[in-house]
Amino acid sequence: MEDGIKKTGPEQAPGILSLLLEGVLPDVRRERPRKQYEVKRLSKVLGQPAVFTLQGLPYGRVHELQRLTEDLECHILLEGCVDPSFKDPALMAKFKAATPLDAIQAMLLPGEITDLSRAIERLTGYRQTTIREIKNGSGRAGTRT
Numbered sequence: 350m351e352d353g354i355k356k357t358g359p360e361q362a363p364g365i366l367s368l369l370l371e372g373v374l375p376d377v378r379r380e381r382p383r384k385q386y387e388v389k390r391l392s393k394v395l396g397q398p399a400v401f402t403l404q405g406l407p408y409g410r411v412h413e414l415q416r417l418t419e420d421l422e423c424h425i426l427l428e429g430c431v432d433p434s435f436k437d438p439a440l441m442a443k444f445k446a447a448t449p450l451d452a453i454q455a456m457l458l459p460g461e462i463t464d465l466s467r468a469i470e471r472l473t474g475y476r477q478t479t480i481r482e483i484k485n486g487s488g489r490a491g492t493r494t
């Protein structure tokens with residue numbers, strides 16, 4: 350006993366509920382992750398960077414898209430691409446596209462569509478490891494007992 354304070358063993362970390370209630374967490378339904386990606390082929394053709402702004406998709410929209418059987422990658426890109434908007438009438442007119450999906454397929458190569466849709470999937474929490482196992486039931490990562 351030192352300075353009148355009794356020590357009862359190692360300090361206990363706060364529980365996850367306390368951390369969640371006390372911490373400042375974004376509401377991912379409203380604040381989805383965003384990143385920018387350059388399409389190298391388009392940059393070369395245009396003579397300047399062709400940068401697409403992508404964002405993750407909300408939970409409900411992901412499940413709606415999972416029911417689709419055709420053009421899934423194009424639908425993911427259509428929903429997750431903030432800039433450019435493939436729904437823009439001028440962009441659709443430039444490519445003589447009847448639908449935004451037609452505009453995507455006219456503008457981008459299949460591999461570019463795949464890469465961009467996978468980037469959106471990563472922003473949504475897919476195609477990456479988002480959890481890790483806690484060994485030996487210690488409750489803390491990286492601690493061995």
